[in-house]
Amino acid sequence: MPIYKAPLEDMRFVLHELYDSTALAELPGNAEFTPELIDSVLEEAAKLAETVLFPLNQSGDLEGCTYENGVVRTPSGFKEAYKTFRDGGWTAMGASPDYGGQGMPIPAALMVEEMLCSANVAFGLYPGLSHGAYVALSHAGTEEQKQTYLPNLVSGKWSGTMCLTEPQCGTDLGMLRTRAVPNDDGSYSITGNKIFISAGEHDLTENIIHLVLARLPDAPAGVKGISLFLVPKVLVKDDGSLGPRNGVSCTAIEHKMGIKGSATCAISFDDAKGWLVGEPNKGLAAMFKMMNTERLSVGIQGLGIAETAYQNAVAYARDRIQGRALTGTKAPDKQADPILVHPDVRRMLLTMRAYIEGCRALAGWVARELEILHKSTDDDAKQAADDFSALMTPIVKAMFTDLGFEIASTAVQVYGGHGYIRDHGIEQYVRDARISMLYEGTNGIQALDLVGRKLPQDGGRLLTRFLDPVMEFIEANADNAALEPFLPPLQQALEHVQVATGFIMENAMSNHDEIGAASVDYLRLFGLTALAFVWARMVAIAAPKADEQNGAGQFYRAKVQTAKFFMERLLPQTGALLAAIQSGSATMMEFEDAAF
Structure with a gap:
């Protein structure tokens, strides 16, 4: 059976020694986030990851999500785990206190996110997509939209998605066909089909808020004619309570190579009622606020999977005995030496470790700059932080996920033939890691x-x-x-x-x-x-x-x-x-x- 222990010592080193977490507390709104408070949050997150989410990782992969008559059910235990996650306030961790969030500094929140990805990346996609929707709406939504939807997204009562991809267009969004027709009441009728929608339908929340890219009737061709719309699965009444079901339905779920505990859905919009977010024909810019957040999160998925793969490879290398060391017997009381003594095994383990700890440190740097961007009052510092985070976002997304897959594959190599067998759980990390190199932009x-x-x-x-x-x-x-x-x-x-x-x-x-x-x-x-x-x-x-x-x-x-x-x-x-x-x-x- 796989193992996982949150690497708290290294996380504390990055947060407190490498990047001086006391400086974070000097930013507006961060006074309470002392190193001691951050450490206590990390410790509680580690308990959640290790004891609640990680035990569901292998079983969730084996069971997967199920689809029947438009209804999607997550694997056994996910619903209860989500309630624990939500009741613990983890959905609100990185959100603004204006909407019920905790305002946790981004560097600390990123470490928590890594733990979730290490423990159960498929589970982590559900709250992860919701946070992305929160980011997009908080940036581009009207005040009414923010007050109606953000508190419930922050609390985890509702969840969110991003709906971009269609059967005929993935990277080239200029080919998008979903249309939005204005209604007399200021809303829009949304019609079209989207595919590969993570968390597009599930049984964890009572409502799902879809952020949908679509075209207005008079929209110019190509990417300059794309608008962003808010389309709830269940319509929301004026008093905030839930009303009738909207014209949104899940028509299928994908049968995937990995992340099987995450529902990847085909979603149909049939005259669904939606509301414009931001300006007409400028939806791509608004959606990219969400996508850039997701790209950093996907990079952390690669890092999280790599960490768990490394930990298991080290444990196996200590226990597995095969052959004798080239320089002479190291374990004379045993039939053979642990494979940890062999240079090539040590090469693999050190390669994994060097990349993982380096990526964690680099992620900490990017996260610190994002925190400055969001909370500093120094315009020059904010501009520098914006420049740096924009430069590093594609590097974090691509390199971290490339390395996550490489490290997961290397872990299988350390195990030898046993790594290829499902019982040990290591092959799952290879399958789970592969998608991170593809979604949110290959x-x-x-x-x-x-x-x-x-x-x-x-x-x-x-x-x-x-x-x-x-x-x-x-x-x-x-x-x-x-x-x-x-x-x-x-x-x-x-x-x-x-x-x-x-x-x-x-x-x-x-x-x-x-x-x-x-x-x-x-x-x-x-x-x-x-x-x-x-x-x-x-x-x-x-x-x-x-x-x-x-x-x-x-x-x-x-x-x-x-x-x-x-x-x-x-x-x-x-x-x-x-x-x-x-x-x-x-x-x-x-x-x-x-x-x-």
Whole structure:
């Protein structure tokens, strides 16, 4: 049976030591969120994840959701777990107190979200989509819409979805056909079909608030003619009570590779009553507020699954005995040595660990900037935070989910043949992780967003929000003996990013295919360099404490040792990625179509 223990020690290190959580309490509305309060929240979240949600993960996968006559039922135990989740106030954690939320700082909320994804990613999608709907409505909704819907979304009494994809259009939303016809009372009649709608129908809440992209009758063609509408499953009366069922129905659920405890639905809107959110023909901009929130959350899904896969791989490597160590017997009292002694097994485990802890640290940086963006009163700080989070969103979404799948697959490799067997539960993590590379914009689309939009935006200003802190750190620590092994590889990786950026920008002016050809490799190059930077920062904190002869000392020593592994064994990939980028697009685009 799989195991999971929330990595609280590392989460506290990221929140309190790496990014100084006391600074969060200085932002408006955060005075009560002391490190002690944040720690207590993390501890309670860990209990919930470990004892309530994780035990349902494997059974939820085996049972899956069921569909009958338009009714969708979640796996056994999900309904009770959701009630526990809601009663504990977890649906309200990251929402504004104006609507009954707790206003938890984003960095702490992100750590809780990671625990949910580690414990039961399929369950976590239900409240996760609701929070995304909350974000979109709080940004673009009217005051009446906010007062009517947000308190119930925040409390978890109602849930939310985002309805974009249609059978004929996924990435290319300009092909969208769902239509919205104005009614005399100011509402709209929504008609069309949506597919791949996560949490589109289920038995956890009494109402589901769909945010739907559709076209008005006079809308211009393409993405410039898309509007956003609020379409409740059950209509809401003027007094806030529930009225009749709306013209919304689930026509099927998908039979999926993974996340089987999450209902992925085909939804039909048949003259359903809806209300415009934001301005006509500007729905995509409003929906992207939700999508960007979801993209960060999807990145955390990759991280959460990776953490659980790693923990299980380590446990198996300690217990499984096979062969003898190459340097001589390590367990003479046993028939064979634990596979943990073998270099290749240690390579796999350290690769997993280095990526996971690096990604957690990078996520903490992005989360801190988002908190500044949402709560600071300093306009310059808010602009810098907005730039940085926009730059890093595609990297977090794509790299974290790529690595989540790779790490889950590596865990299977550690198990050998036993990892391929359902009983051990490890193969589920491979299946669950795979979707995260696809939804909320495939990782190839994220790479195009980074290279095609974020790099040239505002004359490259967004890029400087990353480059400047890294160069300042390298200069400030030039005489730091503890960082002597770490700064040269970081400097080289940074130079690789700069050279690759210049190559793409120069060649893309004459050939746009260069952007597409370089984008995926560039995103990984950039992401690895970002991980190298946060690893160097972690060493600067951990190295002075590594000699302590206690449990804390062991933690800090492991930080430094893991950082060395990352710098020496993983970061050198940046050189190969740069070479691939500089090879250009010719080998791809000159290949004859007929030869495929």
